[in-house]
Amino acid sequence: MVSYFLYKLMFHRSTQEAAICALFAGSPTIVFLGFAVLDPIYGNNTNTNLVIGIVSIVVNAITIPLGLTLINKGQDKLKQRVAAKKGNGSTQVEIKLGQKGTTKKTIKKVSVPDNVPVSDEEAKALSEVGIQREIDLVHAEFADHAGKKDAKPMNPTLKSVINAVKKPVAAAPLLAVIFILIGIKIPASWAPTFDLIAKANAGVAVLAAGLALSTVKFSIDKEVIWNTFFRLFLTPGIIVLVSYLCGMGTQKISMLCLATGLSPAFSGIIISSRYNIYVKEGASSVAVSTVFFAVSCIFWIWILPIFAGVSH
Template sequence: MGKILIDDIVPIIVIMALGYVCGKLSYFDDDQRQGLNKLVLNIALPAALFISIVKATREMLAQDAVLTAIGFVGIIVMFMISYYLCRLMFHRSIQEAAVCALIAGSPTIGFLGFAVLDPIYGDTVSTNLVIAIISIVVNAITIPIGMYLINVGQAKDRARLSAATVTNSKGEVKVADKAAKTPAIVATKDDEAVDPSKDAKQDRNAEVMVSKSSNKGKKKNQNLEALINALKQPVCWAPLLAIALVLIGVRVPSSFAPTFDLIAKANSGVAVLAAGLALSTVKFSLGWETLWNTFYRLILTPAAFLGVGLLCGMGSDVNKLSMLVLAVALPPAFSGIIISSRYNIYVKEGASTTAVSTVAFAVTCLLWIWLVPLCAH
């Protein structure tokens, strides 16, 4: 266990701290920080997701139907519960709740899965199966769902802003609905609307929209538009393509793996560094929301999987049940904080949750290793 802490957990904390210090010292300007996020989100992360998923096979998924079912259903259910609880308990917007679910509702299985599980349980078929199943669900299902929800929320914001504005006889654009929770639009002399948050838009910290869309007078289906916009993102279509290849039985030649692996190796290190940079741009938060997200990620989610696993008869194979619980008890997926930082959504709470959860995992990891066999017996 000490080896895991030294080899895996400590490097994450050190690199995240390095990113935080670099941010505080302005070692990276805003353009460079966004460039790192774009590198991870649009290139390195999609490559890492693709190559990790295509290594699985249909036979692996069919090998243990109970484990596969619990993994697929459980991750999606806990992701959506995190989303709805964030909206209900903390009154977050659709976009913020989606990013919260990507962080609090998704484990960093791609980065720490093998690093944590292999030393404890060995490099076995069961270990690879657990990691493959959780990785597929997190990367190929919850990330596209999260991006879709972000697009839905932003589409609704655009529609609400459009409905809440009127143009007077002088060509001035004003907010008609004072209750609208959108920035007010003020007038200009040239019949051109100017948003008072324009200065903020010039700040590279702020990503205005995940994807822009024009409104040419045609009423659009917001859900369909949001789905299409989400599927355009490499972080969505790359894992979906990979799982499609797995399901139809197409094997990617092993000669292609080194190409994907080379760029994928940049994902974890840069993602952790970028998380530290993101944390440096906001005031660290150790409020109730951060504590709740940490509790949900490290305690509530694995406890739910442990209970369901026992009810489904997995108690007879303690090692496999323990691997499943520990896989979903990992710290937040770094893809969540990258999406958060890239689009300037839920950055303060997301970065704080990632930092606190990563440190706290050193304790909760030991807790679950001890507790699962005890409950199974």
């Protein structure tokens, strides 16, 4: 949420774009890199597995559904703007266009056909004027189905939450956590199937991230630099400070720092590609952060013992 609000404040991005950015900058790729980084340093023991497990639950069962909720909320706002019908059966939507090299916005009016927030033709037109966040809006009727005029509209926030939880990427981790909490165990005969999925998960995620990177032109700008700094240095730095204030042990703080200071989760690039929002900046952020993690990891391993000695 800190990443979300700072991004809207600093770079004047839309709700959808800020939400995608928060998924990049706010979520470490704990499932993929957690064991690879923590096990060689601290050993494959209960404490290491607990840190990885808890951070994984936070990322997959809390952060991703929250990010999807914000994306849905932003899209609903856009649909409501589109829903302002005119007498000729079409609508005019004012789209804010960013100017390269500046935070200034220009406003362009775009006609949208009746009954569909963004059609295939309109998506192409929007793409031609350089807008990505509206391209992949779901084809649906106007907000809350325009044909149901007498139906009471659902609370926008509740609707966004429900739509987010419906997505498999959010529903599966939530369902898994619920099963664990109430003690439902998967039959042993199913284990090989889930083991196969678990082993393929990291490879498929890397492939998806690579495909997303291949579709956009790699670039480094102030947003990519900010995302990298936020993910690799600012987030773990705040975690370390708060952990010391809470009186945690040095080794646990070190494990938590590295677990929360990993490169961005691949779920961000997958969701970004699915909605066609913030793909170029997000893909570049993943690439830069993954490379610079080799530097940040060594930095934290070096600085944490020094910090611990000073604090004592």
